[in-house]
Amino acid sequence: MLLSDFTWLHFFAIATFLTVLWYTGVLLLFFREEIKGAFGLKPRETKPLKSESPTAHHDPYNVMGETKAPEGMTETYEINFAHPHRRERQLGLVPDFLKEISEIVEITQKENGTKQDLLGMLEELKETYPDITSVENWDSLVVHIKDSSPFPITEDEIKNLFR
Template sequence: MLAQFTWQEFWLAVLLLTSLWYSGIILCYYRKELNLFLSKGSNSKEPLPHRWSDRVEEPNQKPEEHDGLLGISKPAEGTSTVSMGQISFGQDENAKSEQLGLIPDVLQELKEIFSIMEKEDGNKQDFFNMMEMVRAKYGQIGSNPRIVQINQFIAEHAPFHLSKEELENLWD
């Protein structure tokens, strides 16, 4: 008798019986979920009712304002909350402006000059010619209290010897 059925008929029968079985299971056990699925989820965002909801007190505060069971914790003595702009690690108020201002710019120019001199095998006269451009660009640097550190940087990185008088006259 089984020889009279083709494979195509067999698979069609399996498909039909399987779909009938799962349809019966869905209709018996998942009827509410099926109704929600077919109605595209009903746009109401109500929470599901709970048996215990009538025995629970509603909180007086919104969840964003809730401070926890014990309230807000007290910060440690001597600490405070500050914004990112108020954080600094230097003792001197001018330290921040020096880090972001004139001195780093001049040092960067000097590094570029030394790099050019190294590539082109420059001499002392080439250095003084390039320093005229730096002096014109940063004329106010001569009165800066950190000019000693700049001159020391120049003396350490120059490929030739510079006397104290030459270093002092460099910014005049």
């Protein structure tokens, strides 16, 4: 069959048939519930998606929907402030002090320093952190210094050094 064998009547008949078929498929796919309602059939109740809460309202102006929190995060409306001493341990003075201690120990080990070199650097550290002895867990910091030191050093030596 050649293209010249088709008439305009054949073309419009096939185009009309395919158009009706296309829009029937679209109506059945996307407007199923409305068609059932038009014929008096009871539409099925739709369940909300798992990510949506049953009480969530939908704003017609919010095209993209509600924001979703990252996985594992929950919403809370309580504001809890950390205990002041605990917060000081988490942020600021104590972590900075511990970082300085580890750097001093690392420098002493790299340069094959002596115990006197270590004590000298700790003396300089005392000037940087004059209020470190007033921290709630000062005794545990002293134990940490003693344990991380490459040289035998007593807790009394450390406490006397930072007085």
